[in-house]
Amino acid sequence: MILTSPRLSYDFLGIRLENPFILSAAPSTDELPIARRGLEAGWAGLILKTTSILGTKVDLAYPMMSAFTGDGRILGMGNIDLISAYHIDEVVKRVTILKKEFPNKMIAASIMSGSKEGWQSLVKALKDAGADLIECSFSCPQGNIGEDPGKMLAQSESATERAASWVKEAAGSLPVLIKITPQVTDIAAIVKAVQRAGCDGVTASNSV
DSSP states (O other): OOOOOGGGOEEETTEEESSSOEEOSSGGGSSHHHHHHHHHTTOSEEEEEEEOOTTOOOOOOSSOEEEEEETTEEEEEEEOOOOOSSOHHHHHHHHHHHHHHOTTSEEEEEEOOSSHHHHHHHHHHHHHHTOSEEEEEOSSSSOOTTSSTTSOGGGOHHHHHHHHHHHHHHHTTSOEEEEOOSOSSOHHHHHHHHHHTTOOEEEOOSOO
């Protein structure tokens, strides 16, 4: 039996949540049966793992962690996971299924692209599917709209503001979160760029 309390419920960007616990865009939300089990266990919502437009090549390596070493010791771990192998057509189906099965849960999806057309087409598809919120992955070195190849979008104020404005233009009143990275000298400057673009908030942050 799942115990709930009205004291835990709150409004998040206009979305009523039964508690403050959301499954993030990660391997745990990349498979429908596992995502479903999480919602059944009492999580208030989830963000499906980052998807992309049809035709995007996705190369995944396992294990999806790398180690930073020094003096013969592991000093830290790094996340080398990229995006879901499932493209937008499959994610749209999952959003529709989960919203039907769990109408009172927040069902969101994470997206990435390398062009204005790509970002906006992903947003439109998810809006039409009934997603409650869209998260944008600006925190992995893919789809950086041609600025400083190899860098992450969220390592550049100008690139962040430009791409975030494209997404919000297409999203309209649908809430948009921008996932930023800790791998930048001034996170506050990136957050201000997101704010200037009109987006609703940030996810802070992707893996350290």
